[in-house]
Every structure is written in C-alpha cells, then in structure tokens.
Amino acid sequence: MARDLRMSRMLHVLIHMDRHVGRATSEQIAQMISTNAVVVRRMMAGLRERGIVTSEKGHGGGWQLACPLARISLRDVYEAVGHPPLFNIGPQADHSSCLVEQAVDARLDATLSEAEARLLAQFSAITVEEVAQDFERRFAESGHSVPFQWHGSTAQ
Amino acid sequence: MARDLRMSRMLHVLIHMDRHVGRATSEQIAQMISTNAVVVRRMMAGLRERGIVTSEKGHGGGWQLACPLARISLRDVYEAVGHPPLFNIGPQADHSSCLVEQAVDARLDATLSEAEARLLAQFSAITVEEVAQDFERRFAESGHSVPFQWHGSTAQ
DNA sequence: TCATATGTATCATTAAGAGTTACGTGATTC
C-alpha cells in the first residue's frame, strides 16, 4: 500500500479518546478512522504493552487512556505501533561482495541513519497534547458547537 | 515491495561507469546490479534527460557518463530517478473533514517536510565523486588487484 | 540487409500494509 498509516491513525485516536467519556470499543474507534475493529485491536495492542492505554473485555469493556496526553510523545506512539521503517528509499537489505555497492550502501545508510535520528528526536520533543492543542485552535476558529467531530455512533 | 532501490542502484552504476572504458550496454549494467536491462533503461532515461548520461543506439552503442562524478550530487541522482517518496510513514493522502485528523495530519506533514528538506540538503552536499572515494579507500584496504569488482561480462 | 542496442508499452511478480473472516477467551448481565 501507499504508506504506513498507523502512527497518524493512532494520534488521531488518542486525541479522540482523551475527549471520550469512559471506554471506547474497537468498533467505535474503527469508525473514527474508517477502518476495521481488528485493525484497531492490532494497533492498540502495542500501546497497551507500553502502558499508554488499557483494555477491558466483556460488557462495558473497551479501551481507555492510561495516562495524560502530555506524557505521550510522538516517539512513544511511533514505537508503540511497531516502529515501522521510516524511509521508502535506501539500499538493498542484503550485503553484496561488490566494494562499490558496499561503499554506496554505507554512505546512504549513514546519511539516512542521521536523518532518522534527527526525525526521532523531533518526535520525542512533541507531545500528543501539543497536537491536541493544534486541534483546539482549529476548533476555536471553526465556530462549531461540539468539542470535536464525532464520526461514529454515540459513546456508550 | 520493500523499498525503492533506484537511487542506491544508480549511484552504484554511475561509479562503475566512471571506471568503465567506453560505453556500457543496458545488459552489462543490468548484470552489475543484478536486474533486467529494461529496468536499467527505465532508470537511465531520467539521467539522460538531466544530461548526466548519454545513450547511443546500434552497434557499439550503450550508455556513457556525460559529466564528471564531482558535478553530480546525490540530490541530482534522487531527482533523476523520479524523486520517489522519501518516507514510508505519514498521514493519508486525502483530506478529512475531521478537525482532529486535520490537526494530526498538519503536524505530521510539517515535521516530515522539515525532515525531508534537511535530508535533501544533505543529498545536495554529497557528490557521487565522494562516494567513489569511499570506494577507493575500501579498495585500498582490501588489497585487490583490480580497480573494482566487475560482475558482468567483460566490457565491449 | 542483418545484427545490435535503445525506447516503450504491456503484463507478471513480489512485498508489505491494510482489510476481512472466523473462532477462542474472559467479563458482565440476566
């Protein structure tokens, strides 16, 4: 597919959850981001392992934030969804016996690694709360009457 | 597929071509990078348009460097192979009416755009000649008797 | 005129994310 959407989608979900009363089911979350409940559980599993969200089974179950958005960085979310490869370009994974190819791969790897480190540092410096505030500004400018646009069915 | 290999492969090819006497056919180049001659022509077309290489048809034809490696930056090569998307992560391409999603996408796009600009600046600052010198160092340390490891059949 | 090599359209293959179905397990409600 085009590219990995998990980080973007999880940020979207986390901010909605922060404004969501009580628990949200996988089905409700799936409707927020226009996808399937199984896809949601797959993504959320990584966040649960890191203590960002909790899940409960059975009646009244679902997902809930386990910490304030101010304590979650974009880096945390990136790692939680499985730290997918950042770049779409780069050398082949396997090693060649050709010294030219080795030199090219090494130089490209080094350049990309440096860029990756810088980008991850940026992610570390941005909290989900900051992004939520971006949304608040947009909302204030829009003049809507609800704190966010709720796509799915009403909360439990 | 895993990721876009064109930039890496083209760098590999350009350095080989710089050490190659006369013209190299698509078939010979394809063997250098273990692929198909048509794939090579597809990649090289972009380089020809930018004046990096020239091509000749018929007997004795093939590809030839049109300028010294010192005049070609990694950025030039990146653009020549069609500037493929740099990142494997990011928001969905289409726009949503959800203000939360808009805020997330905008913040992510901004962060990635900044990272992209920095990486492209890095690419602009590195010439293919520098990478060729990386190879020369590796070669000197390896103690081989030929200036590079030629994978294909002997040159014309 | 024939062999050679590029130019290109068209289709097949491949890899990874995303989507879907099916079924198991635990928790709540009745």
Next chain:
DNA sequence: GAATCACGTAACTCTTAATGATACATATGA
C-alpha cells in the same frame, strides 16, 4: 449458568507500488 458483549489472534484476501519479464518498434553500424 446461559446469553451477550468485547477483546485476542490466527489465517486468510485485497490493494498498491516497485520490480521483473516479454514483445515489438526504431535507429545505427558493419
């Protein structure tokens, strides 16, 4: 304790983009 709800997860299919392969046209040189 039976039914229902919701997560947990395995095992598929679908989609997309890069890559690989085939076929054929065109141009060039021997």
